[in-house]
Amino acid sequence: MATITKRRWKTSKGVEREAWVLAYTDASGKRHKEQFEKKRDAEARRTEVTHQVVTGTYRADAASTTVEDAVKDYLKHLAGRRDRGEHAGEHYLRTVEGQLYNYVAPQEGRAVEFEGGIGAVKLSQCTAKVVSDFRDRLRDAGVGVVTTRRILGSLSRALQHAVSNDLLAINPASNIRVTGKRGEGAKKVVPPSKADLAAALGQAKGSIAIRMRLSASAGVRASELYALRWRHVAFNAGELTVDGRVDAYKNEDTTKSTAGIRQVPLSSAMLAELRKWKDSAKSSEADDLVFPNSKGGFLDHKNILKREFRPLLAAATAKAKEDGGKFKAFNWHALRHFAISTWIEAGMQPKTVQTFAGHSSLAVTMSRYGHMFPSDTHRNVMDQISSSIFGSGAQMAHDATEVP
Structure with missing residues (x-):
């Protein structure tokens, strides 16, 4: 059970002060106390803690650990992977470090100055709403769709690392979407002539x-x-x-x-x-x-x-x-x-182009180079796909459009 009481005291200079103290017991029976300047903050925290204790998602360290702490711990983890010769190479580490230290938990002396970070937010207070608001501040500051997605991706991985260390029960950044205006962030490729x-x-x-x-x-x-x-x-x-x-x-x-x-x-x-x-x-x-x-x-x-x-x-x-x-x-x-x-111009099929280009999926190839394929190639591809759905019906529909 969580209770809120008012605490009054006088400072050494005789100034009277007051605060609101939240006292509660976690699922393991351990007692906790948190102090707030405003009653509404204490009440909001009581509602949150009560829900977390009931659902089994309460984490004691989340109240004292900040997002910046989680970011630093995650970067230390990546540095360890780099030193062990694992996938996290120097370039990847520097890129993630830039995204986290320029935007999520801004550090002094960085190339980018951004005042909308969430580094000071306690993990216990880092909700999906907090992350969504952070996303909106990034977009309002002129950060593009692709870059915003990458920043949130790095934040999500940092918070997931905190989950694995039992500092969080759920990752509040895992399902935050980034959308933009029509055509914004598109990767339509225009090669040199x-x-x-x-x-x-x-x-x-x-x-x-x-x-x-x-x-x-x-x-x-x-x-x-x-x-x-x-x-x-x-x-x-x-x-x-x-x-x-x-x-x-x-x-x-x-x-x-x-x-x-x-x-x-x-x-x-x-x-x-x-x-x-x-x-x-x-x-x-x-x-x-x-x-x-x-x-x-x-x-x-x-x-x-x-x-x-x-x-x-x-x-x-x-x-x-x-x-x-x-x-x-x-x-x-x-x-x-x-x-x-030139491969496309020479008549290579989309899947062959994907293979030679080393793209991770056909979707990547088509999203960047799809406009270069002849329209009849697109139709043939769609006919091949639909044949697995409609059987011979797709070909019959195709034939029906032909002029005798």
């Missing part, structure tokens, strides 16, 4: 030219490109195996998902260029990197962009202006988009 890619390649020499052509034909991500070793290039089979990546801190790891492990066919021209590149390499054993830095280690993507790629784009822009034409610059990842767009 063939003319713009040709113009950029016209300014590329040596290693960067090969890297660009490989990215624009095999669709490898930059992180995957830098992890390639000569054993991944099968000259006889004519294909490239992708099974790893290098993060921003030069830590080697597995691909983003299991689907990321794949074999991508290479053209004869690409194979010939790679063969020539291998013959001129200082080290070309099976475990040697295909594109090493001067010391034989991993390339730094930021340096590549700063010292090679962006100057190359600037040169292409200047050349186009000199010739009276136009050049539309693009980012490095657009080379992957270009590769996938």
Whole structure:
């Protein structure tokens, strides 16, 4: 049973003070007392505690542990996984740390200043309403749909970690949805044109030219490109195996998902260029990197962009202006988009495109590149799906639309 009593006392300076004390017993018989300045806060807490004790969701430490405490404990857990060589790599840890320390429990000296965090909220007071209000503050501050979802995802995992440590009974962030305006956060891909890619390649020499052509034909991500070793290039089979990546801190790891492990066919021209590149390499054993830095280690993507790629784009822009034409610059990842767009243009089926791209699901492929597939491909796909529902009826309906 929970009771509320008023407590009055005088300070050392003779000032009279008062507070409201909530006293209750948890399911194990242990007595607890909490003090509040306002009676309504004490009553609200009594209602909450009574419900938690009755339903078996009460956690004593939740009253003294804050969301910030849970965040710090979760980040410590991720750091431990990183140190043990598990999936949580340095890049992932830094990304999650940024999301939690910039927005959920804002820390001084961070790159982002956000005043709507919930770090000071006690876990016992962290309800779905609190998390929903936090989401709304993020959106009101101009944080996009995708970023808001990622922030809430990191918060949810931090709170789930608190659940696993018996600090919470349920995760209040587990079912919080983020919606936006129509089209907001859409990932519709627009690859560079063939003319713009040709113009950029016209300014590329040596290693960067090969890297660009490989990215624009095999669709490898930059992180995957830098992890390639000569054993991944099968000259006889004519294909490239992708099974790893290098993060921003030069830590080697597995691909983003299991689907990321794949074999991508290479053209004869690409194979010939790679063969020539291998013959001129200082080290070309099976475990040697295909594109090493001067010391034989991993390339730094930021340096590549700063010292090679962006100057190359600037040169292409200047050349186009000199010739009276136009050049539309693009980012490095657009080379992957270009590769996938050419696969679609060549008539590859959606599932094949998904496999070669290393997407985790067909839904990812279609959400980003679906607009590029011919409309008849879409219809064929839908007919194949409906055939499992309607049997021959789908084909009959299709045939009925044909003009004799």
